[in-house]
Amino acid sequence: MRELKLAVLLVPMAATAVVVTAAPVPALETVLSRAGDYVVRFQHDLSSIVAGETYVQDVSEVSGPGRLAAQPRNRTQHRELTSDLLLVRASDTGEWVQFRDVLEVDGKPVRDRSERLTDLFLKPSPLQSEQVRRVVDESARYNIGSIDRTINVPLLPLRVLDPHNQNRFEFKLDEQTTGGDDASAAEHGLPSSPRFTIATEVWVVSYREVRHDTIVRTTKHKDLPIRGRFWIEPDTGRVLMSELVARNDDVDAKINVSYQSEPLLGLLVPIEMHELYMSWRDSTRIEGTATYGRFRRFLVTTDEKIRQPPRGRN
Numbered sequence: 001m002r003e004l005k006l007a008v009l010l011v012p013m014a015a016t017a018v019v020v021t022a023a024p025v026p027a028l029e030t031v032l033s034r035a036g037d038y039v040v041r042f043q044h045d046l047s048s049i050v051a052g053e054t055y056v057q058d059v060s061e062v063s064g065p066g067r068l069a070a071q072p073r074n075r076t077q078h079r080e081l082t083s084d085l086l087l088v089r090a091s092d093t094g095e096w097v098q099f100r101d102v103l104e105v106d107g108k109p110v111r112d113r114s115e116r117l118t119d120l121f122l123k124p125s126p127l128q129s130e131q132v133r134r135v136v137d138e139s140a141r142y143n144i145g146s147i148d149r150t151i152n153v154p155l156l157p158l159r160v161l162d163p164h165n166q167n168r169f170e171f172k173l174d175e176q177t178t179g180g181d182d183a184s185a186a187e188h189g190l191p192s193s194p195r196f197t198i199a200t201e202v203w204v205v206s207y208r209e210v211r212h213d214t215i216v217r218t219t220k221h222k223d224l225p226i227r228g229r230f231w232i233e234p235d236t237g238r239v240l241m242s243e244l245v246a247r248n249d250d251v252d253a254k255i256n257v258s259y260q261s262e263p264l265l266g267l268l269v270p271i272e273m274h275e276l277y278m279s280w281r282d283s284t285r286i287e288g289t290a291t292y293g294r295f296r297r298f299l300v301t302t303d304e305k306i307r308q309p310p311r312g313r314n
Contacts, residue, residue, distance in 0.1 A: 026234055026235075028171060028172075028173050028203075028205070031203055031205070031232060031234045031237065032161070032166060032171060032205070033163075033237075034234075034235075034236065034237025035161045035230070035232050035237040035238075035239060036161055036162060036163040036166060036237070037163075037237060038161075038236065038237035038238055038239065039158050039161045039162050039163075039239070040162070040163065042158070042267065042268070043087065043089075043096045043155075043158075043162075045267055046087050046155075046267065046269070047087045047088070047089065047096075048297050049087075049267075049269075049295055049296070049297055050084050050085065050086050050295070050296055050297070051084070051085045051269065051270070051292045051293070051294065051295050052082075052083075052084060052085075052292065052293050052294030052295075053081070053082070053083045053084070053085045053100065053290055053291070053292055054080075054081075054082060054290065054291050054292075054293075055080070055081040055082075055083060055288065055289075055290040056078075056079070056080050056081075056288065056289050056290075057077075057078070057079045057080075057081070057143065057144050057145070057286065057287070057288045058075055058077065058078050058079075058286070058287050058288075059075070059076050059077035059078075059144055059145045059146075059284055059285070059286050060074060060075045060076060060284065060285045060287070061074045061076060061283060061284060061285075062278070062283050062284065062285045063283075076284070077144045077145065078144075079105065079106060079142065079144045080105075080106050080107065081100075081102055081104070081105060081142055082102070082103045082104040083100045083101055083102045083103055084100075084101045084103065085098055085099070085100055085101075085153070085154075085292070086098065086099045086101065087099075087155065088132065088135060089132075090131070090132040094164075095132065096155070096159075097132050097135060097136055098139070098153035098154070098155050098156070099135045099136075099138070099139050100138075100139035100140075100153065101139075102141075102142050105142055136150045137150070139153070140152075144286070145277065145279070145284060145286040146279050146281065146282050146284055147251055147253075147277050147279050147286060148219050149253070149277070151216055151244070151246070151253070151255065152255065152273075152275050152288060152290075154257045154270035154273045154290070154292070155257075155270065156244065156255070157228065157230075157242035157243070157244045157255065157257060158239060158242065159215055160207055160209075160215070160226070160228075160230075160244075161230065161239065165215065167211075168209055168210065168211040168214075168215070169207045169208060169209050169210065169211075170207065170208045170210050171205055171206070171207050172205070172206050172207075173203055173204075173205055174204040174205065174206045174229065175203070175204040176201070176202075176203055176204075176234075177198055177201070177202055177204065188204070189243075190241065190243075190256060191256050191272075191274040193258070193272060193274070195258045195260070195271055195272040196241060196256065196258050196272070196274075198231065198240075198241075200233065200240075201233070201234070202231045202232060202233055202234070202240060203231075203232050203233075203234045204229055204230075204231055205229065205230045205232055206227070206228070206229045207227060207228060207229070207230070208225070208227040209225040209226050209227065210225075214226065216246050218248070224246050224248060225246070226244055226245065226246045227244075227245050227246075228242065228243035228244045228245050229242070229243045230242050230243075238259075238268055239259060239268070240258070240259055240260075240268070241256065241257065241258050241259065242255075242256070242257045242259075243255070243256050244256075249280070250279065250280055250281055251277060251278065251279055251280065252276075252277065252278040252280075253275070253276070253277045253278075254275070254276045254277075255273065255274070255275045255276075256273070256274045256275075257270050257272070257273045257274075258270070258271055258272045258273075259271065262295050269292065269295060270292050271291065271292050271293075272289070272290070272291050272292070273288075273289070273290040273291075273292075274287075274288070274289055275287070275288040275289075275290075276288075
């Protein structure tokens with residue numbers, strides 16, 4: 001505990017000192033507990049909210065060494081998706097999963113999506129884990145590139161901080177920063193986007209998965225441990241940015257997400273996601289950028305019909 005003497009006033013026969021005691025710095029375990037409580041509330045509050053997503057993916061050939069630093073050479077594929085993003089939960093496992101309901105692919109409407117939301121989410125029986133897996137596979141059907149992936153959703157990194165999952169990871173405080181102009185994205189290895197900035201006091205907390213049966217698995221159901229960082233407000237546990245990295249002999253993957261306040265909802269919501277994958281089997285690089293807006297709530301009436309508010313601006 002440190003004391004800071006601000007002033008001493010000398011008067012005849014006496015002296016008076018004004019002393020301010022600094023607030024104690026919380027332990028990392030305390031901040032992680034706050035972050036875990038925040039994630040639980042966040043998932044519950046966000047489960048009735050739909051976000052509009054604009055998502056651009058590019059696949060390029062690469063040349064030269066350097067893992068994720070390898071530079072793209074020729075672009076071979078390009079895709080633009082317009083989707084709605086929802087958060088759903090399996091009743092038998094309690095697992096939260098995001099579902100991407102694609103509305104348009106490269107500007108063309110998706111023809112087979114009629115009543116899909118109603119079929120998936122408003123049936124009398126709750127979703128079971130097998131149904132959730134089908135939801136996840138459906139969300140990935142329009143991805144491009146040689147890497148099969150279902151991890152490209154902005155809330156996946158927050159599963160690390162869920163109280164049920166924290167014991168799967170080792171955490172370390174990397175840095176305490178107050179943000180400002182000198183806290184640039186490049187200094188923190190973040191995407192060069194104005195939405196990835198640090199404007200308040202945060203703790204940069206790194207994590208590393210150390211348990212088997214990892215959260216992310218390969219297509220052959222093998223473990224793929226993840227690591228990364230969170231930018232956390234220590235007093236509230238709110239997560240402002242996240243980083244997820246996964247790597248094996250075949251692929252490197254990195255996903256960064258920025259979360260900012262949505263005044264109409266009173267929540268921090270994902271506003272931008274950047275992803276980067278390197279496939280070493282065919283020397284290709286997959287890059288994706290997704291932005292989010294048009295946040296609104298789904299309202300369900302007693303006769304199980306969806307009533308959706310008019311879309312606002314992005």
